[in-house]
Every structure is written in C-alpha cells, then in structure tokens.
Amino acid sequence: MATNPSYGRRDFLKDSVLSTVKAAQEFVKEADGLREEQATAQVRLDWLRPPGAVEEPLFLDRCTKCHDCVKACPPHAIVAHPNDGTPVLYADQSPCLLCEDFPCVTACGTDALVPVEHRSLVHMGVATISHRLCTAGQGCHACVSRCPTDALAMDFESLCLSVMTEACVGCGMCEMVCKTVNDHVAIRVVPARHLTEIGQ
Numbered sequence: 001m002a003t004n005p006s007y008g009r010r011d012f013l014k015d016s017v018l019s020t021v022k023a024a025q026e027f028v029k030e031a032d033g034l035r036e037e038q039a040t041a042q043v044r045l046d047w048l049r050p051p052g053a054v055e056e057p058l059f060l061d062r063c064t065k066c067h068d069c070v071k072a073c074p075p076h077a078i079v080a081h082p083n084d085g086t087p088v089l090y091a092d093q094s095p096c097l098l099c100e101d102f103p104c105v106t107a108c109g110t111d112a113l114v115p116v117e118h119r120s121l122v123h124m125g126v127a128t129i130s131h132r133l134c135t136a137g138q139g140c141h142a143c144v145s146r147c148p149t150d151a152l153a154m155d156f157e158s159l160c161l162s163v164m165t166e167a168c169v170g171c172g173m174c175e176m177v178c179k180t181v182n183d184h185v186a187i188r189v190v191p192a193r194h195l196t197e198i199g200q
Contacts, residue, residue: 072107091172125170
C-alpha cells in the first residue's frame, strides 16, 4: 500500500486526536441517552400536591411554578417535580407535617393552593393498607401513634390495622414511618387526583 508522502507525523497526530474526540463525543451522547432513559423510568407517580391544592386541572392552570410554596415549607417537604417543576411531596421521603398556619398556602399568590380552615379539612389523598405486608400481627403499630388525625386504628382482636378514610387527610406520615421501621412498606397514600379518577 502506497504511503502519501505529504502525510507526516503532525497529520497523524491530528487525525488521532480528532478520532479520540469523536469517540468521546459518541460515548457522552450514549451516556446522556442512558441517563435520560433511567430518569424517565424512575419518575414516580405517587406524588402528592401540597395542602389546599385545588383540583388537578385547575391547579395546573393556576400554578406558575414560582416555588414560593417550596421555599415556605418549614420541613422542606414540598419539592419541585423533576418533570414539570410543579410543587409535590413524596410521602415516604418527607410527609406533610400539617403546619397549623399552612405557610405554603399563604405563600401561594395564584390560588393554586387555597386556604384550609383546619388540618382535618386537608385532602391530599387517603392511606391504604396492604395486610399481606403489614407487620401489625407481629406487634408493630408505629404508624398509629404517629398519625396526626387519628385516622388509623389497631384492632387487637384481629391484629389488623384499619384506616378511617373520613379522618385521613393523606399527609403521608404513616407511609414514612412504615418505611422507617419495616423492610416492606405496607401503607401507602393514594393521591387525591387518583381518587377522583376512580370516583372516590
């Protein structure tokens, strides 16, 4: 094979560098694509809206994603959704503490969050129990003592937990406690928007 006499060491090094850069760019592109796929796969659907949130379609119309409610939340339970930036809570990570004066609602200037007279009137969702996973029969009822609205009850005859749905506000305290003390989370909060979809 004939060698191009004008192709010297400098040209060889230049082509080597360009080839390396191109390979690195392809690698980064593939890695970014993989990260995007993983991020999409990890987006959770069990998020809750903050206290006082109006119905979902109206909420999305009113919310400006200003994050004033996020900044106003004392326990930093409210965070921006990774996809659309709207305010959400993840019950098993940081539940709503149902602050007496609801600073998140006060901070909202667009009525996406409206005033709530009492914490018993908050409607973020409703807790549901998987009796198959629940360890109440083994003596655990940590969630009962931590429920701020007394919506959980322990039946000591059947050794089963029950949720009084009319008292449950969906704050998520029970879910977080369950995750903390058990290997499997037996109590989950069904978000209010899902309850609307199934007619509850």
